[in-house]
Amino acid sequence: MNNHFKHLRTLALAIFAMGLFASCSDDDDVSINDTLSVQLASTSDLGSILVNQNNQTLYFFGGDVNGESNCNGGCADKWPPMLGDAADLVIASDLNAAGFTTITRADGQKQIAYKGWPLYYFSPEGDGQLEAAGSTSGEGLGNSFFVAKTDYTVMLAKQVITEGEDAVFYLVDDRGLTLYGFANDEDGVSNCSGGCANAWPIFPGQDNVVVPSVLNETAFSSIDRTDDLGSQMTYGGKPLYYFVQDEEIRGNVTGHSETFYVISPAL
Template sequence: MKFMHFSTSSVRSLFAVFGAVLLAFSFNRCSDDDSVNPGVVSISTHATLGEILVDGNGKTLYVFTKDVGGQSQCADNCLAAWPVYYAADLKPQAGIDLADFATITRNDGRMQTTYKGWPLYYYVGDKAKGDATGEALDNEWFVAKTNYSIMLVSHATYGNVLTDNQGRILYFFARDTKGTSNCTGGCLTRWPFFKTDQIVIPSGGLLNAADFGSIGDGATKQTTYKGRPLYYFSPDNNGSIEAAGQTGGENFGTIWFVAKPDYSLMVANAQLVGLDGKNYTSAYVEGTGVTRYFTDAAGRTLYLFTNDKKSTNTFTNSTFSNDANWPIFHTQITRLPSGMSASDFGTITVFGRSQLTYKGWPLYYFGQDAAKGDTKGVSVGGPGKWPVITTATAEAPL
């Protein structure tokens, strides 16, 4: 029998190659198999995404916005692309708080690590340390960060909804027609206001940092979205905020609604004040009292013309020379606040232009409503000649 003889240098070379193969294999297992994980989580600075969370091998960690409420909605085929991250012995590095992590038992019985209530994942498309190719996929997957202040979640019932960084739902108040808060005193116990000093949002384009602002200052500072103050809901009316993913405040009193970026129309609940400066009730007589009515998504008041007939605009002329006084209104109906029914809306064509109808009534703006929340049109032509739109609006006559 002949034996092969290797020089010392050859043996060293073989061990070097073998070691490299083992190292590569080890990296791949730690990256793609949640059963083997070093437990180290650190902050890495990505060239375009800023500071993101990575595991001990530098592999990017992700959150899934359908997981609002803390339970993973990624199962079966989803997991082939988004393997779960689990570490039994976490070792957060500088700038990361161990208290922000927890462990959940998934519906399939496996364990998964969460960060600020969000289950963590890898993405199989990330082939090398520092890759973040899963960012904004389907506008539902985003790199995990320590400093998100606002998230946009994919809620099973309400679609895209604004939350804080822990997935707690944010709300709009229909009384806030002018962009200032009308929730004061005891109202704030039921509806604590939301505030953040820094706007850090997921990428992908569905949210724009420029749409956020604030009102007040110091202890009363409140964050706004597209001019609407944002609130939490306290189900026990004691200031304790409802759990992540819960929507108990939706349509509360018919004037509180989950905060969304994509409402087609919105609800206002305010005093009607005509162009004549007088206050009007919902019966269009002088007096005080709030009326619940419809606006466009930006909060601009919508009206009908009592001379119109079902699906027939009798006001606008063929040259649109009077359109500046009462511009026709149209939008695609996609997402509506609770209490509105998409089946009540339709579209007509007015001299080549589209106009939205509600229960057959063509809808208009009033040209002299200069500011969000104005209702000046209610007194034009006599009180109630151009009424606002409400759920009590009767069907248009034939």
């Protein structure tokens, strides 16, 4: 009888141990890191992009050019915001922590932003289920959402430029500052110098232009000016400028007129 009970006890312990092992194995299979962090991930077609701790891609929204989140309601169902406080964010050592800030959404929740662009995930069905880790299937959707990157040369914004008219797509720099063209310029030649250039500072030329995928990077180039201002970026051959009275406030378009105008690219 004693041997029978010993056998049952040994069998029960073995079954318990197997169950415990299986449970641990299942937990290992589905475990995710819940510590909110951001890092760089390398992609074959889009270069280095921002992802969270679970390698889920982060996105910018061109409609947020003013630095506020303008993606709410159904938009936020499809593009869930990266909620949290930048002060609590674990940031990879190869990223500039100063670039991450916190905004407050219309519903009072805090959202993390990078270079002033609020950050989002992509839920293809709008059901809260995010795209697979490592996927970038939200890139370029609606010509409005783009993978978040640290090295964009220009970005594509969208907002109303002229009161009473529809919103338009137009070029801004990586900080959301508006870029303008000058009607009196010729292809590859700037006719804005002296006092004009003081009011309309040039957008400096850059090598290795990085743009959202819906833009043609070959349309961007640089010219050497004839004054001492150096190299100037062009789009479609037309030199690009800032406007002093925009006061380096993202989304400002106070310089838009028939003479100096926002650049609406062909999409």
